[in-house]
Amino acid sequence: MNSKSKNIKPSVFAKAFTFSSALTILFSVVLTFSSCTEEEEIVAVVPSPEYARVQVIHNSADLAATTVDVYLNDALLLDNFEFRTSSPFIDAPANEEIKITIAGPNSTSSSQAIADFYYTLAASETYVLIAEGIVSTSGYSPATAFSIAVYAMGQETANNPSNTDLLVHHGCTDAPTVDVVEVGVGAGTIVDNASYGDFTAYLELATNDYTLDIRDETGAVTVASYSAPLQTLGLNGAAAVVVASGFLNPANNSNGSGFGLYVALPSGGNLVALPAAK
Numbered sequence: 456m457n458s459k460s461k462n463i464k465p466s467v468f469a470k471a472f473t474f475s476s477a478l479t480i481l482f483s484v485v486l487t488f489s490s491c492t493e494e495e496e497i498v499a500v501v502p503s504p505e506y507a508r509v510q511v512i513h514n515s516a517d518l519a520a521t522t523v524d525v526y527l528n529d530a531l532l533l534d535n536f537e538f539r540t541s542s543p544f545i546d547a548p549a550n551e552e553i554k555i556t557i558a559g560p561n562s563t564s565s566s567q568a569i570a571d572f573y574y575t576l577a578a579s580e581t582y583v584l585i586a587e588g589i590v591s592t593s594g595y596s597p598a599t600a601f602s603i604a605v606y607a608m609g610q611e612t613a614n615n616p617s618n619t620d621l622l623v624h625h626g627c628t629d630a631p632t633v634d635v636v637e638v639g640v641g642a643g644t645i646v647d648n649a650s651y652g653d654f655t656a657y658l659e660l661a662t663n664d665y666t667l668d669i670r671d672e673t674g675a676v677t678v679a680s681y682s683a684p685l686q687t688l689g690l691n692g693a694a695a696v697v698v699a700s701g702f703l704n705p706a707n708n709s710n711g712s713g714f715g716l717y718v719a720l721p722s723g724g725n726l727v728a729l730p731a732a733k
Contacts (some may be wrong), residue, residue: 506546507576510609512585512719512726513538514626515601516701516711519591526556526565527590535560538712539700542724544611549578555603557586567672572603581609583696587626587652594709599628599651606654610694619662619685620694623655627699627714629707632672638680639666648672662691667716667730669699678703680732688727695720697729 511525513536525533533542546555555572556565565571569590576582588601606622611618623635623646635646641662646655665683670676683697696719701712717726 457699481492489492489702499520505549505578507549507578508544508581508611509547509576510542510544510583510696510721510723511536512541512583512696512698514574514585514587514624514698514700514717515590516628516708517589517591517595517601518709520557520586522560523569523586524558524560524562526554526558528554528567529556529565539726541696541719541723541726544581544609544721547576547582549576549580551575555584557601570601570675574605574710577607580607581611582607583609583622585624585626585696585698588628591709593713595628596707597628602652603671604654607609608656610657613692613694614657614659616692617688618692620657620659622657622694622696623649624696624698624713625649625651625653627651627701627703630678630703630714633678634670634672634674635692636668636670636674637665639664639682644674648695657694660685662686667729669716674678679714682732683716691722698726700726 511533513523517537522535522540523651524531525536527547532626552573552575555574556568558565558567558572559569583606585604587604589598590601591598601688604624604626610620625633628651630651632648632650634644634648642665645658662685664686667681667683669678676727698717698719699714700717702708702716703714705711705713716729718729719726
């Protein structure tokens, strides 16, 4: 007997099973893909923190601000921060608004603010912030309002390791517009017509010992003379900030600190007084 093969049609159950299995596999694939996507998204949305470098210098000669507390985003940054001292360069959040609060000494929170200041710093940039001016309502002439002067191109080292790079800032509230003339090695006028609140660009100076005359804006009258012993101080390769500090006329300013030139080093601490020239 010759047997003939028969075409057997799959049962309805078999068709249903095949369709159901396909759906199950497809659903599993979708779940797996969805789970991976969610995990990848969680990893992708975690940003790397960005920072700027910041140094804070206390140059307010008002006796009421001799010592202050400094807060960064409501967290205590500098406790009992004294006049003519500076912080080292620190990391501060960048590309977002930050709040710097100045409060009285021994404060317990930033809510006891004398003043608040808001900034948005650029990532990887270096800033110098100088607190200066008057917080008192009387006893000072002129009573230049308390503020923070900001220089946005700070340096922690000299561009040339054989030099000393100096940023000069006029922070004396009762001093007129002045020139700074180097008379020791004959460098001549190195700062021209600086008024209160002004910064120079960094002066890239050979690391020598200099003599600086502070003169009125005509260049004819010398107000004071100072030694700037960069070589003696071993400042090769260093960058620093020179601030005009105090009062030309303390008697008109509650007998506060007298005028002088002071240097803030990147490492922070007490400002270094430049001695009067002999």
